[in-house]
Amino acid sequence: MDDDELEQFLESDLAVSRSNAWVFCAATHKGTVRQLNEDGWRYWPKRGLALVADGMGGHESGDVASTMLCESLDHAPSFTSLSERLNWIEDQVTVAHKRIRHYSKEHHDNKTVGSTLVVWVDASPLGSALWAGDSRLYRIRNRKLEMMTRDHSQLNEMIDRGLISAEEAQERKGGNVITRAVGARELLHMDTKLFEIRADDLFILCSDGLYNAVSDAHIEAICHGQGSIEQRSVTLMQQALNSGARDNVTFMLIESPSHAVNGYHHEEPQL
């Protein structure tokens, strides 16, 4: 990014919000090839809720799908349990799913219009993820990056059915063929993940544009490095763009306020 692009990025494509428990920093960019940014994101810090959506369907349709998804969780009632929250999120996403399919039928002659989705839910000390497609949730704990979601992709289906091994899957092309997305098929099933949340955890929600452009090692090093959460987000986006970023890139960092100001100071191992 040159200076002008960086200024524009900081003004319109980078956002930070804080609650008592978490700081959220979201960044999005259309990438170096695409003319449109069809990704979407949303966070609700006080509700401990965040999502990233990656729209698909070509000219403006993907953007419509991801926007519908983002808006679907805007107005939430109060909940008494995590289960109730998850049920409500699924119901709202299902409503958006039907709207997307109706939109596709009305405007695009039933052409596939949809969006992948990953939702992060904080119910400390428990957390949960709901997702469909290949948008991901990562967690960095003890300086180690863990993928918390599992892509709904052809390759993973083949691994599950024992047709290929995980090693063979890495060598194959076509890993980006997804088998689930909101709006894509008549029925929608989202997967649920349950995990523990600790105060020192750092969470990353992202579209495939990030992890296809930046290696896990770089994501881990940049996100868990020094500097404010904004600085690290800019560095991560620059790394993605420098690597080509053929797809839209969207990610969100979520971490405790104590780390959001200066980042993480790692002690050098003593020899």
Place this chain on the structure above:
Amino acid sequence: MTRVQVDDMQIIKVDFALTRLCRAYANERISKALYRRQRAELISYVQIPQSPFPDLVLNEYSQAIDDVFVPEETSAIDDLGFSDDWLNESSPTRIQTYDSRQGQFFNDSDSLGAEFDPELRENSIYNFSILSLLDRYYWAVLAVFLGIMTTLFLIV
């Protein structure tokens, strides 16, 4: 009442069960209502002290029509190299029809479903009965038939 700390082993156990539950739901082996109820039970198991681990049902329809079910060859736990009694999934599997198939890949149970067709079986039994009767009374039928033909010939 929510615990301050979460037990790592409980999380691993619940995560594994939840993965199986999500797969059963995605493959339409359980209804949305049952999926949600069991997910809530798993969450309660982690959150509420002394909660027992729930007995999960991953093949809801197996209780409804016994005749159209076949047992799974191996349990889900064994499939993944685990073997424990906390998640019993050895109940029968519903035979899926082609209409209920999800995703782009064939479900293992489809091949079983393709072999079984109650209507075909009923037709086969019916056809078998007719053929048996014809076989047994072949000469009698032939004699009657020839008699009728001869009578008609003589009249004409």
